[in-house]
Structures are given as C-alpha cells and as structure tokens.
Amino acid sequence: MHLINRHPDRPTRLLLVILPFALLLCAYFFGSAQRLADNPNDKLLPSAVQMTDAVKRMAFSEDKRSGGYVLWQDTASSLRRLAIGLGVSAVVGLCLGIAAGTLPLFGAPLSPLLVVLSMVPPLAILPILFIVFGLGELSKVMLIVIGITPILARDLEQRAREIPVELLIKAQTLGASTWALILRVVLPQLLPRLLISLRLVLGSAWLFLIAAEAIASEDGLGYRIFLVRRYLAMDVILPYVVWITLLAWLMDWGLKQLTRRAFPWYEGARS
C-alpha cells in the first residue's frame, strides 16, 4: 500500500502522538544522568529531582525577600502584560483591518502604510519605546502592541476583502447604511477570523513580552529566566520554559474552543 494511503487507527495515533515527546524526555534524562554521573556538580542538564526542588522553591515556598510566591507573581505579571497587549492589538487591528479592507477610501492610504509598518522590526525600536514610555509597564505592553497590531490588521484586511462583494451588495439592497453593513455583516464575519489570527500571533506576542522583560523589568517570567541565567540555574530555567510553553498552548487551545463555541456557523461556512 502506498504510504500516502496509510492512516493510523485510534490507538496507533495516540501512540504516535506520545512517541516524540517520550523520546525527547528519554534523551534528556539519559544525557542528564550521564553528565551527573561524570560530575555531580554539573549544572547544564539538571535531574528531575533538582528541577522538582527548584519548582518547590519558586512556586510553593514564600520568598524570603518579597514574602510572595515567585513563580505565581511572575506568571501574573507576565499574563497581565500579555492580556493587555493582545487585547489592545485585537481591537486596534480589527478597526484598522475593517477600515482598510471594506472602505476603499480608507484602504488607499492605510494598506501601504500597514505593509511598511509591519516590516519595522519591533525589537529594533524597543530602545525608542524605553526612551519614550519609560521603563515601566507601558513600554512592555507597547512592544507587544506595536509588534503584532500590523500583522493582525493586515490579515483582517485581507479577510475583509475576501468577503464576497455579492454579500455587500445584498446588504445594501436590504437597506443597510455603510455603518450598519460593517456592524452586521463585516464585523461578525471577521470575529472568528480575529481569534484565528490571534492564535497565529501568540508566539510573537510571547517573544516580545519576554524580550521586554529580559531588558527592563522587576518581575515576570522572562525577567526571572534572564535573572537566574547569571547563576547558570538551569534547574529553574527549564521548568520556567516548560511552564511558558504550557501557558501558550493553553491559550491557543482556549482560543480554538472559543472560536468553535462562539461561532458555530464558521466551520460550515468555509467548506
């Protein structure tokens, strides 16, 4: 049978899903055990026990200096910045995308501008953000906003253009003004697409967040990783990376579920 026609059945599929993760873990712990056997003070590949100790220290015991639980404080600060950044970007991106994609008079000046703006490397203007907005929360949120808004806006502009012109004409024959047409036809059709775009830019948003935290911050997941790097504390860094990955995956999954629940018509309409 040709490879292209062979499909895994349910148990095989489950096995195939788990296999690469299991292999990665095995490879890691095998390497870790080897290095620790050679040198018990090795810091590069900490064992499961060392990492568990680090997690206990960071997440479940009070920090002597601040009196809080470091991992949870970091998580709360990072998620707050991320949520504000994503929220602002979503609203601004949606407005720009609809304006540029639906109204030709707005699209003419906006589209080329958005193309150029989306080419500016956000990290290159991070110093400008620190100079203009100071070292506080605002500059970190602004980095996320500046980094992903043009991408969202361009994607939504494209989706708005893909709405068949027949539908826009039909709405006008039903007595819609431009405003009502945007509100009742364009906006609802773009909302599920916005959630999908958000999932796609989630990775970039985390990148900008951690970059901003690494450079100027007093807490946050990215801040912590770059702080403990000085002591080669891989036993803290690795669980933090796993935690960030888990958070990002959960957000992605949550957005996917939200798309399906809130817009049941969307899957059917695409096919």
Next chain:
Amino acid sequence: MSFIQVNNVWQQYGDHVVLEGLNLSIAEGEFCTLVGTSGCGKSTFLRLLLGQERASRGEILLDGQPLAAEPDPSRGVVFQRYSVFPHLSALDNVALGLELPRAPLLGRLFGQRKRAAREQAAALLHKVGLGHALDKYPAQLSGGMQQRLAIAQALIMKPRVLLLDEPFGALDPGIRKDMHALLLDLWRETRLTVFMVTHDLSEGFSLGTRLMVFDKVRVDPHAPYAYGARITYDLPLNSKRSEAQAALATSLASALQPILGLTP
C-alpha cells in the same frame, strides 16, 4: 407609461465595449428573461439595473426618474452564489432586511419590534417552504433551500424590481422545477417586475413574459472588443399569463377605485 425606460445605454471598460445602444421600455409587472452566450453582457445589464455599475453612456429611468447609482431597497437581488449571510440563521437572514432600515445606529432591533420583525420573517419563510428550517445556518441548507432563503430575503423588502442573476444555475433539474413554480407563484402574487439572467433557454422561454436575447451584431475578428452586444431578439411570451395578469390588475384597480378614489 413604461416603468423602466432604457435610453441608448452603452457600457464599456476602457476599449472593451460590452453593451451598445440598448433601448428598452419595460412595463410594470413584466417578467423579463435575459439569455445569450457567456460574456455577452447580460449580467452587465443586470448590474446596471442594480446600480452596482453606472452606464458609460445613456440613462436608465425608473418611473421617469434616473436610477439610483448605488444598490438600494427598491431593487432586490438574488445571485447564483453568496446571496445569504453565512453567520445568520435563516430567520435572521430574512429579519435583517426589516432591522437594517429601522435601526440606523445599531443595525438591530430589540424587544417588541424585534419580535414583530421575526414573526414577519417567519411567515415569509413558511411561504417559501422553509418553515422547518428557521434556526438553521445557510451552510446547513441545501443549494435549493439556500436560494429559497435568498428569494425570501429579497422579497421581505417589498422591492419594485427583482433582479435574478442565474439564480438556479447551480441546482439539480428537479429542484429547479420546484423553484420555477415557487418563483411564478410569488411573481403572480406580488406583481413584481422581474429580470432574470439565465443560461437555460427553456427556462427563459417557460418563465418569462418577455425574452431578450443578447448578442453581438457586429464582430471584427481583429478587434474582438471593438463592438458590444445588443438585444437581437425581444420576444413577448406567455401572453396569456401576462394578459391574465393585466386583466387582474385592471379589474382590481376598478374594484378598488370607488374605495380609494384612484384612477386606473
């Protein structure tokens, strides 16, 4: 007096002449079917009537007034595809036409007015045979049911002109028959003026009270776009049906005259 008057209309895109010298006079309540080869300009003519495009030359008068230059509620339309809104249920698709003009700010009605709009929409959907599918999204409906929905959606506005751009082109022959019957019923009842573009000649003959054939009269093989299409045949059809309709209209008018004080 003619309801729609087309005076020497030309349509060209750059050097590409699509329509040339169209002159027509259409009475209210006529069912015009437009046939012709692909690319001969019948859909272009429909877009002119819809207000989606403006004629390069000439004018189209509706009731003696120049046609509005953009789509508006006076002219309903059903396309072959993409006629209904995928994000709204069948009921909301039809109720939308009642909500949009009455709620300029939010585009939607609330409370009592919303209930009234939905009741009116539901009644129309029952009439076109979609009473069982009020809460379904268009993607859950078959092609024929989607077109029924599109027709209901257009009719809720009580337009004076209904424009149909190959509305049944993608349907099975059996379903198409049902749709023809539905369309004729609705046309008799509403006394709409209908323009229907079709590829199917027999459909054009059986439905219309007037069949117009679009074709190029002059062809220059070295400049295929130099000349546009004209209406080469303009045939009155199904005269019994149109006479019956006219007779009905006259008798109705004379019956109503003493009540309303109208002159026929």
